[in-house]
Amino acid sequence: MLPDVDEVLREAPRHLPTAQQKPALSWGLKLKKKLKTVAPHLGKFRPSVGQCCQQCTPDSLGRNYGQTSTSLGFQNLLSVKETHTRYRGWLVRRLCYVLFVRGRRVEPSTATDRLDRVWKSDRVQKALSIPHTPSMLEDIQEPFTRLSPYHLLINTCIYPPLVRLIGWLVLKLLKCVFCSVQVNLNHLASLQRAAQQGCPLVYVCERQSAVDYVLLPLVLFCYNLRVPYTICPLQIHTFWIRSVLQKLGVVLLPIGANSEEDAHINSLHSPIMTSVLGELLCEGQAVSVCVSGLSGQGGQWLARLRQIMLEGAVPTVCLVPVGISYDCVPQDSTKVGVRSAVRCVWSMLQGRYRGSVRVHFSQPFSFQEMCESGRCRLDGGRPLHNLLLPAILENRKESIFGQRKLLWVLPPQYMPELSQSEREVGMTLTLHLLYSTTSCMALMCTSLMSCLLLHRHRKGVSVETLCRDLVWLIEEVLFRNKDVGFGGSLVHVVHHALTLLQPCLLLTNFPSRKNPLITPHPSLSTTLTLTFYAQKVTATFILEAVGACAVSAMLSEVAGSEMGFGSGEKGQEVGEDLEFDVVLCQEELTERALQLCLLLPPGLLPPCQSTHSFALDAVDSLVRCGILVMEEVPRDTPLCDFWTKRSPQTWSSSDNPDSDSDHEEQDSRSYKVSQPSQCPEMLFFLCSLLSGQLRALCWATEGLHLLYTPLPEPVCLTRVHSHLCETAERVRNHYECCSEEVACTTVRTLIYLGVLEEQLQGGRVFLRVSLLFQQLDNQQQLQRFISQYLFD
The missing domain is CATH 1.10.10 (Arc Repressor Mutant, subunit A)
Incomplete structure (x- = not known):
C-alpha cells in the first residue's frame, strides 16, 4: 500500500536539511537496522468502522447489508491489471486501463423533460408568483425567462461514453499524483446490497479539496455502482469545461453567481435547487454532497432533502457518510478555469513524493428513520451567551446545563422559507453527518507523525523515541475503534511519513549522538502544515483532551504556578518529578469539562449526546487511561451495600441535566492524579491538543x-x-x-x-x-x- 522500502530509504534523507552533511544512505541503513529491534510489523488488524448511529438509527444498524469479513479487504483503485478485464495476453497488459474502463457499467441519465417538470412544480410556481423588483439584467416579459440562468444547470445529465473517457484519463492522472487509492471492499459489499434494494443513495463527505469531487464518482464508477450527480458549488467561467462537467453529472453554480451566498440572493435559487434535487431522486439517481465543517456549506442540501421527504416525493432515501483521507491534501482552488486547472494539475504532477488515499464508506442508514425517530434533535437550544456568561461574569454554574444553538450551520440567508423547527432539524442533520464522516475517516501516517512532533516532541526527538511513540499512538488509536490508513513494517511507515513531511522538519546529526535528532521547523508555514494534519488526531482523543484540560484548570487553581501550571511563563518548564498530591472533586471536574465543551467548535462533539453526558464521559476516560485514580474515602457503609439504604432505588438518566433526581442520591467521588512517571507527560500531551x-x-x-x-x-x-x-x-x-x-x-x-x-x-x-x-x-x-x- 505504500512505496517500496528500499526506494524510500534511498531517496528520503537526501531532501531533509541536515546540520552535518553525511551520506544519506548510511543514515537510512542505520535507521533500518535500529528499527528492526523496535517493532517488526504493524499487523493486519483493522477495527470495524463506519457503523451508523445506535441512538438515532437503531433499525438501520440492525439491518444486515451484506456479509462482514475479518480479512483486510482493501484494494488499490489505481492498480489495474489484465486480471480486471475479460482478456489476457501481451497486448491486453498494455491496454488494460482502456479495456477496464470500457467494461464498466454506466447507466445513462437523460434530462429530456426535466426543465418542464421543474418549471411546473408548485414550489417554483409559488416563487414566481411573488412580486419582486426586477434588476437591470432581468427580463420581465415572461416568467419562464427568469429561469434562463438555470437552464443548463437543470439539464445536467450523465453521458456514458464521456464518463468512460474521463474515467480513463483521471485514472492515469491520479496514478501520477498518488501512489495508491485504497478502497475497503467490505464496505463496498454492503453498499452494493443497499443499492439493489432500489432506494436512492445520497453520499455525504467532508470537503477537504477539489479532488473530493473527483474521487468519489471515480470509485463508484470503477466498482459498477451508479455514478452520482455531484453537487459542486464552484463557478466555472470557461464554457467548454462547464459543458463537459455538466455531461458528467456535475451540478455547478448558476451563471452569474460567484459563490453560494451570491446565488441565494436570487429568490428563485432555493426553490429551483430543491425541485431539481427532488426530480433527481424521483428518477432514482444517486447524489453526492460535500459538507464543510468551517463554513457550514452543504447543510442546505440536507434541509432540501428533508423538505422533499416531508412532501412525499420519494418514500425514503439512504444516506451514506464517506470518509476520504489523504497523506497529503492536494492544493485546492475555489475558482476553476483553464489556466487555474492546468496550473493545479501541473503542481500536483510536480510533487516528488506521492501520498496515499483511503476511502471508507459508512453503513447506509435510512433518512426517514433518522428524521421520524425524534432522537436526533436540538430542541431547547439556548444561545451561547446565555449559557456561559453567567458562569464567567457572575460565577453562576446552574446556567451551563443545556444545549447551545448553532446558527452558522444553516445561516438565515440560506433557505429563508424554512420554519425555525425545520431549520433546527437541518442543523442537527448537518452536524450529525459531519461527525459521521469524520468518525469513519482513517488516520494517515502524516497525521500521527505531525501530532507527535507538534504536541509531544516540539523541541526535538530522536528517531528511536519517535518510532516507539508512533507504535504507542497507533495502539491508542486502534483501541478507540479508529482505523489507520497504512500498513507494513514500521521502518516503511516512518520513512514514508518523514518523506512527505520533509519540508517541515530539520534533521540534525550530532557526533555525540547515535541517533539523528528530528525537530519541527520553527516557522509559521511549517507549524500550520503540521497543525492541519494533527487536527484529525484531536478528534480521536477529544474525550481525553477535554478531561485533561479540566484537570489542568483545577490544578492551576489549587497549585498555581508552583506546580508548573497557569498561563504565565513559569509554567513552560515542567520537571519529570512533578507531584500531583491534590484531591479533585468529580462535580467540579464535570463542571469545568462542561464549560469547555461549550467553547469548542462544532464537529468535535457527537451531536446526539448532551454536553453534560459528554463531560461525565470525559472524566471517566481519564480514569480508564490511568491519569486519574479514584480516591478512597473511608465510610461506615460500603458503597456496594445497597440494602441499608432506606429510600427505594430509582433509575435516572444523566443525559437530562434538568431533572433533580440526577443529583439527589448520587455519591460524590474524588480523584487524584496518578503518580507514574509518564502520567504528567501524557496529561500535557492531551492538554496540548486543544x-x-x-x-x-x-x-x-x-x-x-x-x-x-x-x-x-x-x-x-x-x-x-x-x-x-x-x-x-x-x-x-x-x-x-x-x-x-x-x-x-x-x-x-x-x-x-x-x-x-x-x-x-x-x-x-x-x-x-x-x-x-x-x-x-x-x-x-x-x-x-x-x-x-x-x-x-
Whole structure:
C-alpha cells in the first residue's frame, strides 16, 4: 500500500536539511537496522468502522447489508491489471486501463423533460408568483425567462461514453499524483446490497479539496455502482469545461453567481435547487454532497432533502457518510478555469513524493428513520451567551446545563422559507453527518507523525523515541475503534511519513549522538502544515483532551504556578518529578469539562449526546487511561451495600441535566492524579491538543480594543487574524493559532458568546465589541476563564 522500502530509504534523507552533511544512505541503513529491534510489523488488524448511529438509527444498524469479513479487504483503485478485464495476453497488459474502463457499467441519465417538470412544480410556481423588483439584467416579459440562468444547470445529465473517457484519463492522472487509492471492499459489499434494494443513495463527505469531487464518482464508477450527480458549488467561467462537467453529472453554480451566498440572493435559487434535487431522486439517481465543517456549506442540501421527504416525493432515501483521507491534501482552488486547472494539475504532477488515499464508506442508514425517530434533535437550544456568561461574569454554574444553538450551520440567508423547527432539524442533520464522516475517516501516517512532533516532541526527538511513540499512538488509536490508513513494517511507515513531511522538519546529526535528532521547523508555514494534519488526531482523543484540560484548570487553581501550571511563563518548564498530591472533586471536574465543551467548535462533539453526558464521559476516560485514580474515602457503609439504604432505588438518566433526581442520591467521588512517571507527560500531551483554539481565544480577547468601532465582517476577520499572527511573532511560539480557520472559528465564538455584536448597515454585516465587554474588568474575567484550560 505504500512505496517500496528500499526506494524510500534511498531517496528520503537526501531532501531533509541536515546540520552535518553525511551520506544519506548510511543514515537510512542505520535507521533500518535500529528499527528492526523496535517493532517488526504493524499487523493486519483493522477495527470495524463506519457503523451508523445506535441512538438515532437503531433499525438501520440492525439491518444486515451484506456479509462482514475479518480479512483486510482493501484494494488499490489505481492498480489495474489484465486480471480486471475479460482478456489476457501481451497486448491486453498494455491496454488494460482502456479495456477496464470500457467494461464498466454506466447507466445513462437523460434530462429530456426535466426543465418542464421543474418549471411546473408548485414550489417554483409559488416563487414566481411573488412580486419582486426586477434588476437591470432581468427580463420581465415572461416568467419562464427568469429561469434562463438555470437552464443548463437543470439539464445536467450523465453521458456514458464521456464518463468512460474521463474515467480513463483521471485514472492515469491520479496514478501520477498518488501512489495508491485504497478502497475497503467490505464496505463496498454492503453498499452494493443497499443499492439493489432500489432506494436512492445520497453520499455525504467532508470537503477537504477539489479532488473530493473527483474521487468519489471515480470509485463508484470503477466498482459498477451508479455514478452520482455531484453537487459542486464552484463557478466555472470557461464554457467548454462547464459543458463537459455538466455531461458528467456535475451540478455547478448558476451563471452569474460567484459563490453560494451570491446565488441565494436570487429568490428563485432555493426553490429551483430543491425541485431539481427532488426530480433527481424521483428518477432514482444517486447524489453526492460535500459538507464543510468551517463554513457550514452543504447543510442546505440536507434541509432540501428533508423538505422533499416531508412532501412525499420519494418514500425514503439512504444516506451514506464517506470518509476520504489523504497523506497529503492536494492544493485546492475555489475558482476553476483553464489556466487555474492546468496550473493545479501541473503542481500536483510536480510533487516528488506521492501520498496515499483511503476511502471508507459508512453503513447506509435510512433518512426517514433518522428524521421520524425524534432522537436526533436540538430542541431547547439556548444561545451561547446565555449559557456561559453567567458562569464567567457572575460565577453562576446552574446556567451551563443545556444545549447551545448553532446558527452558522444553516445561516438565515440560506433557505429563508424554512420554519425555525425545520431549520433546527437541518442543523442537527448537518452536524450529525459531519461527525459521521469524520468518525469513519482513517488516520494517515502524516497525521500521527505531525501530532507527535507538534504536541509531544516540539523541541526535538530522536528517531528511536519517535518510532516507539508512533507504535504507542497507533495502539491508542486502534483501541478507540479508529482505523489507520497504512500498513507494513514500521521502518516503511516512518520513512514514508518523514518523506512527505520533509519540508517541515530539520534533521540534525550530532557526533555525540547515535541517533539523528528530528525537530519541527520553527516557522509559521511549517507549524500550520503540521497543525492541519494533527487536527484529525484531536478528534480521536477529544474525550481525553477535554478531561485533561479540566484537570489542568483545577490544578492551576489549587497549585498555581508552583506546580508548573497557569498561563504565565513559569509554567513552560515542567520537571519529570512533578507531584500531583491534590484531591479533585468529580462535580467540579464535570463542571469545568462542561464549560469547555461549550467553547469548542462544532464537529468535535457527537451531536446526539448532551454536553453534560459528554463531560461525565470525559472524566471517566481519564480514569480508564490511568491519569486519574479514584480516591478512597473511608465510610461506615460500603458503597456496594445497597440494602441499608432506606429510600427505594430509582433509575435516572444523566443525559437530562434538568431533572433533580440526577443529583439527589448520587455519591460524590474524588480523584487524584496518578503518580507514574509518564502520567504528567501524557496529561500535557492531551492538554496540548486543544491549546491552539483556546490560546487564540485568549489572544483575541486581549486585542478587543482593535474592534471598538463597527467594522465589516471580512475586515474584522482580517484584523483578528493579523493580531494573532503579530502576537505569535512577538512571543516566537504558538504559530498554530495563526491559521485563517482558527481566526474564523474564534470570531464566530466571540459572536455567539456576546463579545462581538452584529449590526446590519446598508445590507452588510458589521461587527463591534458589545458594551458589556468594552469594560476592562469583563475582558479580564473572560481571559482568565479561557486561560485556566491552558497548561502552559
